[in-house]
Amino acid sequence: MKLTLKYFASLREALGAGGALEWTPADEPTAAALRAWLRAQSPAHALALAPGRAVRVAVDQALVDESTPLREGAEVAFFPPVTGG
Amino acid sequence: MPRVRIQEGDFDVGAELAALQGGRTDVGAVASFVGCVRGHAPADDIRALTLEHYPGMTERAVEAMIVEAESRFGLQGALVIHRVGRLLPGERIVLVAVAAPHRRAAFQGCEFLMDYLKTHAPFWKKEATPQGERWVDARVADDQALQRWGLASTNAAPGGAADG
Numbered sequence: 557m558k559l560t561l562k563y564f565a566s567l568r569e570a571l572g573a574g575g576a577l578e579w580t581p582a583d584e585p586t587a588a589a590l591r592a593w594l595r596a597q598s599p600a601h602a603l604a605l606a607p608g609r610a611v612r613v614a615v616d617q618a619l620v621d622e623s624t625p626l627r628e629g630a631e632v633a634f635f636p637p638v639t640g641g
Numbered sequence: 642m643p644r645v646r647i648q649e650g651d652f653d654v655g656a657e658l659a660a661l662q663g664g665r666t667d668v669g670a671v672a673s674f675v676g677c678v679r680g681h682a683p684a685d686d687i688r689a690l691t692l693e694h695y696p697g698m699t700e701r702a703v704e705a706m707i708v709e710a711e712s713r714f715g716l717q718g719a720l721v722i723h724r725v726g727r728l729l730p731g732e733r734i735v736l737v738a739v740a741a742p743h744r745r746a747a748f749q750g751c752e753f754l755m756d757y758l759k760t761h762a763p764f765w766k767k768e769a770t771p772q773g774e775r776w777v778d779a780r781v782a783d784d785q786a787l788q789r790w791g792l793a794s795t796n797a798a799p800g801g802a803a804d805g
Binding site: 608614640 | 676692694695697698701702723734735755758759760761762763764765766776777778779783796797798799800
């Protein structure tokens with residue numbers, strides 16, 4: 557499936573800003589499954605997206621739980637806990 | 642002017658509050674909060690703060706917060722201006738302002754919006770100190786502040802998923 561991937565803050569520094577992604581999910585295409593697949597892409601990905609590390613996910617610009625299913629064409633963003641204000 | 646503005650430049654608090662009231666005679670209270678860059682963290686001096694955000698999502702998220710605040714507190718208007726980019730100690734970062742018929746709704750609406758923004762709007766702060774740069778950690782106390790309003794918040798949780 558085609559997705560647009562985005563990283564912000566410390567994840568952007570570690571992995572780049574993201575971009576267009578062609579992903580063939582082995583199983584149910586959830587945000588958690590995508591995160592697990594991304595971890596296998598490089599040692600930097602494995603570290604930045606490690607399980608237990610505080611990573612938030614937004615799908616189509618809304619904060620979601622990682623169990624959220626992804627649809628074709630979705631914009632998926634991974635970032636650390638927010639610190640605005 | 643849009644009521645959610647993300648910008649690099651400063652803002653004029655007096656002019657913004659006057660515009661929010663807008664000459665209306667049914668507004669009884671305007672409450673505002675201005676956040677500024679502190680020059681001192683617990684451990685180090687802060688030389689500058691760099692703010693990053695998620696363009697598009699930021700505006701949508703803050704707009705949704707305003708809609709929620711309006712319905713909870715019966716607000717007559719609201720404004721959020723948040724600066725991004727590099728800011729120096731003493732500079733303004735954020736303005737949250739609300740208009741309501743009475744003070745209680747205005748105070749509460751303003752505080753609610755600020756608590757919501759701290760834990761759910763996609764902004765990230767990086768501090769420059771004499772020892773180098775570092776990303777600011779999210780605070781559990783900010784989640785607890787939002788929970789007082791009856792909303793779940795797990796932004797600062799170690800591995801926990803964010804919820805809406």
